[in-house]
Amino acid sequence: MQTLNLRVNGQPIRLDLDERTLLVDVLRQHLGLTGTHVGCDTTQCGCCTVLMNGRNVKACTVLAVQAQDAEVTTIEGLAGPQGQPHPVQEAFSQCHALQCGFCTPGMVMATVGLLQACPRPTREQIVEGLEGNLCRCTGYLNIAKAVEQAAQTLGEGQA
Amino acid sequence: MSTTVNLAQPARKEDARLVSGTGAFTSDHVTPDALHLAVVRSVHAHARLRAVDISQAAQAPGVHWVITAQDLDAAGVQGIPTPYTVKNQDGSDQRVVRMPALAREAVHFVGQPIVFVVADTPWQAQDAAELVMVDYEPLEAVVDPRAAVQPGAPVLHAQAPNNLSAHFAVGDAAAVQAVFDQAPLVSRLTVNSQRLMGVPMEPRAVVARHDAATGVTTVYSPSQGINGLKGFLTALTGLPAEQLRLENHDVGGSFGLRSGAYSEHAGVIFASRRLGKPVAWVGSRSESFLSDWHGRALSLEGEIALDRSGRMLAIRFTDWVEVGAYNAMMSTFIGTRNLSITMGGVYDVGALCMQSRMVYTNTTPMSAYRGAGRPDIAYAIERLVDFAAHEHGFDPVALRRQNFITPEAFPYKTALGTVYDRCESERLMNRALQVADHAGFEQRRQAAAQRGRLRGLGLSTFLESSGAGGAPKDQVRARFGADGRLTLFGVTGPSGQGHETSFAQIIATHLGWPPERVNYRASDPAEQLVGNGTGGSRSLYGAGSAIANLCQRIPEVLASQAASLLGVAQVTWSQGAWHAGDRSLSLADCIDQTPAERRSQWDLLGEATSGVTYPNGCHVAEVEIDPQTGTTELIQYVAIDDLGKVISPQLVQGQVHGGVVQGWGQAFCEQVVYDESGQLLTGSFMDYALPRLGDVQRIVNETIEVPTTLNLLGSKGVGESGCTGSLPALANAVMSALRPHGVNAMDMPFTPEKVWRAVQGR
Numbered sequence: 075m076q077t078l079n080l081r082v083n084g085q086p087i088r089l090d091l092d093e094r095t096l097l098v099d100v101l102r103q104h105l106g107l108t109g110t111h112v113g114c115d116t117t118q119c120g121c122c123t124v125l126m127n128g129r130n131v132k133a134c135t136v137l138a139v140q141a142q143d144a145e146v147t148t149i150e151g152l153a154g155p156q157g158q159p160h161p162v163q164e165a166f167s168q169c170h171a172l173q174c175g176f177c178t179p180g181m182v183m184a185t186v187g188l189l190q191a192c193p194r195p196t197r198e199q200i201v202e203g204l205e206g207n208l209c210r211c212t213g214y215l216n217i218a219k220a221v222e223q224a225a226q227t228l229g230e231g232q233a
Numbered sequence: 234m235s236t237t238v239n240l241a242q243p244a245r246k247e248d249a250r251l252v253s254g255t256g257a258f259t260s261d262h263v264t265p266d267a268l269h270l271a272v273v274r275s276v277h278a279h280a281r282l283r284a285v286d287i288s289q290a291a292q293a294p295g296v297h298w299v300i301t302a303q304d305l306d307a308a309g310v311q312g313i314p315t316p317y318t319v320k321n322q323d324g325s326d327q328r329v330v331r332m333p334a335l336a337r338e339a340v341h342f343v344g345q346p347i348v349f350v351v352a353d354t355p356w357q358a359q360d361a362a363e364l365v366m367v368d369y370e371p372l373e374a375v376v377d378p379r380a381a382v383q384p385g386a387p388v389l390h391a392q393a394p395n396n397l398s399a400h401f402a403v404g405d406a407a408a409v410q411a412v413f414d415q416a417p418l419v420s421r422l423t424v425n426s427q428r429l430m431g432v433p434m435e436p437r438a439v440v441a442r443h444d445a446a447t448g449v450t451t452v453y454s455p456s457q458g459i460n461g462l463k464g465f466l467t468a469l470t471g472l473p474a475e476q477l478r479l480e481n482h483d484v485g486g487s488f489g490l491r492s493g494a495y496s497e498h499a500g501v502i503f504a505s506r507r508l509g510k511p512v513a514w515v516g517s518r519s520e521s522f523l524s525d526w527h528g529r530a531l532s533l534e535g536e537i538a539l540d541r542s543g544r545m546l547a548i549r550f551t552d553w554v555e556v557g558a559y560n561a562m563m564s565t566f567i568g569t570r571n572l573s574i575t576m577g578g579v580y581d582v583g584a585l586c587m588q589s590r591m592v593y594t595n596t597t598p599m600s601a602y603r604g605a606g607r608p609d610i611a612y613a614i615e616r617l618v619d620f621a622a623h624e625h626g627f628d629p630v631a632l633r634r635q636n637f638i639t640p641e642a643f644p645y646k647t648a649l650g651t652v653y654d655r656c657e658s659e660r661l662m663n664r665a666l667q668v669a670d671h672a673g674f675e676q677r678r679q680a681a682a683q684r685g686r687l688r689g690l691g692l693s694t695f696l697e698s699s700g701a702g703g704a705p706k707d708q709v710r711a712r713f714g715a716d717g718r719l720t721l722f723g724v725t726g727p728s729g730q731g732h733e734t735s736f737a738q739i740i741a742t743h744l745g746w747p748p749e750r751v752n753y754r755a756s757d758p759a760e761q762l763v764g765n766g767t768g769g770s771r772s773l774y775g776a777g778s779a780i781a782n783l784c785q786r787i788p789e790v791l792a793s794q795a796a797s798l799l800g801v802a803q804v805t806w807s808q809g810a811w812h813a814g815d816r817s818l819s820l821a822d823c824i825d826q827t828p829a830e831r832r833s834q835w836d837l838l839g840e841a842t843s844g845v846t847y848p849n850g851c852h853v854a855e856v857e858i859d860p861q862t863g864t865t866e867l868i869q870y871v872a873i874d875d876l877g878k879v880i881s882p883q884l885v886q887g888q889v890h891g892g893v894v895q896g897w898g899q900a901f902c903e904q905v906v907y908d909e910s911g912q913l914l915t916g917s918f919m920d921y922a923l924p925r926l927g928d929v930q931r932i933v934n935e936t937i938e939v940p941t942t943l944n945l946l947g948s949k950g951v952g953e954s955g956c957t958g959s960l961p962a963l964a965n966a967v968m969s970a971l972r973p974h975g976v977n978a979m980d981m982p983f984t985p986e987k988v989w990r991a992v993q994g995r
Binding site: 110111115118119121150153163166167170173176177178179197201204207209214218 | 519928
């Protein structure tokens with residue numbers, strides 16, 4: 075067993091865990107944060123994307139102990155203090171960038187990470203930034219549009 | 234009437250929970266007290282099971298029950314249901330081999346379940362599953378359907394000594410032969426619609442919770458509608474329907490894979506019933522690749538006869554249909570009815586016939602994947618027509634135009650007896666060619682050639698058959714709750730289509746009731762309703778028509794209450810309100826002023842019977858191929874669709890985008906590959922290529938509404954038109970680019986390697 079200390083969505087967490095526990099299992103099973111989804115077992119689909127210390131990671135391929143002392147943000151931690159949706163969440167909905175919604179939390183988190191690293195992405199940078207996230211429903215055209223819209227909204231917010 | 238897509242609509246009702254991570258998918262229902270089930274799967278494609286030793290596994294830490302085929306037999310489990318069968322062409326019944334929930338004496342595909350292990354944690358279940366000792370006697374396997382029917386081929390099932398499940402035929406073969414004998418021009422083309430994975434992003438999962446006091450087991454499982462799944466689960470488990478209660482919340486994609494019962498349903502249900510605790514199986518993606526029913530796997534040998542003017546005289550198909558290792562779910566429906574129902578396409582062809590051989594192979598059983606045979610036959614016809622045009626020197630556009638069924642000919646009965654209600658193919662094609670700037674293509678082709686690239690333009694003019702469904706009608710019940718909201722209860726279970734949004738839109742349009750005060754609950758178990766699940770692109774017009782009927786019922790049933798609130802004897806309903814003299818009362822005011830207990834007494838049931846109808850369209854694809862690398866870039870895709878009456882342009886566009894890109898996936902990258910021994914070589918996303926963001930950058934879609942009279946809404950359905958139109962449009966575009974290099978035919982997927990070899994002549 076191993077003791078894990080980390081912050082998830084701003085909350086300090088302390089857990090005793092089997093060393094082989096994955097970060098995604100901590101989030102889903104131990105903390106009940108079921109918005110982070112598991113869509114594959116080979117780190118390909120991106121449904122489990124979360125932010126760890128401000129960068130995108132696929133939580134299915136991070137051992138929980140690798141998140142020792144880390145700051146993790148999940149889809150549940152994106153909304154503002156009054157519960158208002160994050161501009162990326164709003165853009166996905168407004169652009170009809172989701173259908174079944176299973177890939178959506180991962181897509182949204184990957185977009186948040188992308189826009190933090192690259193606030194005004196070109197179409198090529200969007201393609202590269204989201205190449206690790208699969209969607210079977212939308213055909214991605216509206217996802218690309220949502221990323222562009224969110225970039226614009228976030229850019230205006232900072233201006 | 235032509236509509237331009239106006240996407241300035243409010244966000245979908247579904248979105249708030251799905252973008253915030255508060256949706257409820259099946260694995261989200263796994264509670265901390267749940268036991269976990271793991272599956273021991275066959276590692277061989279074909280083997281006799283000499284012995285299965287579970288003794289070590291049963292002793293392993295945390296293990297509660299190791300379930301064998303004998304346990305399930307003792308519990309009365311029946312095996313995987315096969316809902317649709319046919320007669321052979323000689324009048325005999327087709328052979329049906331039901332897949333046992335757990336293998337008994339033999340295994341017939343890699344991934345077939347042999348033993349279930351139930352333990353406290355997923356790890357314990359998995360660790361114990363690895364202690365199950367299966368003594369296999371490997372047998373020779375066969376994976377190619379044409380090889381499987383040859384004498385001496387390995388035999389899967391003793392009751393089918395030639396591996397043939399069915400030899401189906403439809404149409405007057407002798408009359409068709411007579412036409413071919415006399416025809417001056419004949420073309421032949423075999424196309425393969427390769428085996429695919431449906432790949433909904435939510436892997437398959439089942440959670441069951443048994444209540445010993447009532448004897449009822451509640452089952453959480455992705456589904457397309459509970460009535461259908463419940464029927465299949467009772468057929469699988471042998472349990473009476475009243476002992477099963479199904480919960481259906483968010484479903485992470487379906488595409489045809491979620492309609493039926495799988496082995497794991499039986500394991501989880503019986504484990505929960507015996508052990509008295511919740512039991513969960515959450516499949517890995519690897520398990521999905523191995524054991525979700527696969528799709529397509531059809532080889533279609535087409536022949537077309539024309540006269541010298543280009544008039545189509547006859548079309549004949551000989552089809553090879555893979556069943557997989559067992560008859561599971563919809564494979565017969567796909568290989569017979571769905572391949573033949575629209576076999577003449579949008580053309581007026583006097584003679585049609587088809588035969589299909591349905592063949593067992595040592596592969597995962599087949600079932601429906603988006604379109605379920607209809608995209609495949611549309612692909613085969615539109616490739617054949619294009620191929621014939623070039624072979625005999627006709628312009629492909631003119632050849633189509635010459636042979637379209639004309640608008641005044643509808644309702645049109647095909648030579649196979651299908652009745653198409655109404656479509657206007659020439660009008661759609663004209664618009665598509667205009668939007669795609671067909672006239673300017675030659676100039677663009679030459680410009681591309683200057684840059685050393687091969688440009689191609691391909692089109693498809695197609696129709697497909699949306700589903701009648703198995704249930705005789707669709708019902709939707711409404712309740713005005715204590716919270717002042719209108720809740721609709723229906724059977725059809727959404728998996729991304731946006732039922733909550735479009736159904737609320739129908740209510741708002743007809744009743745003036747605010748859409749934000751509408752809920753849709755797919756298949757609340759308390760409701761005993763008749764209806765179909767999603768499938769065959771039918772939910773909008775099936776359940777939607779029931780809602781349209783409900784919108785007529787509600788003002789009638791509530792009229793006396795409205796009259797009493799207005800203090801009059803009689804009211805009339807129009808424009809979303811009741812009227813008496815100069816006074817009026819909106820539905821919302823009526824509800825708000827009526828006590829909750831009174832509202833709960835209203836019996837508000839809408840229902841409708843909707844016939845089969847025919848979404849149709851013209852799609853045009855333009856591509857550029859780099860001859861140095863073999864890569865194909867999709868420059869532009871134009872989709873002009875007649876979907877009948879459109880309720881939500883935004884949702885329609887989403888379905889078109891998704892369908893077209895799934896078609897792109899089949900055309901350019903997706904394929905399930907088995908080696909000769911039946912081992913699956915494409916068992917993960919590293920080997921099975923799914924479309925990614927950026928692969929398709931430009932789709933222009935428009936709808937032209939030619940409403941149907943076969944349902945109350947006038948809608949024809951949209952779910953499957955995207956992939957139906959895109960397979961032939963994309964393939965014809967690639968062939969258009971490659972034809973100058975002497976390439977007239979090629980099978981999907983058009984991978985860079987395959988295209989490069991064709992261009993380079995290697």
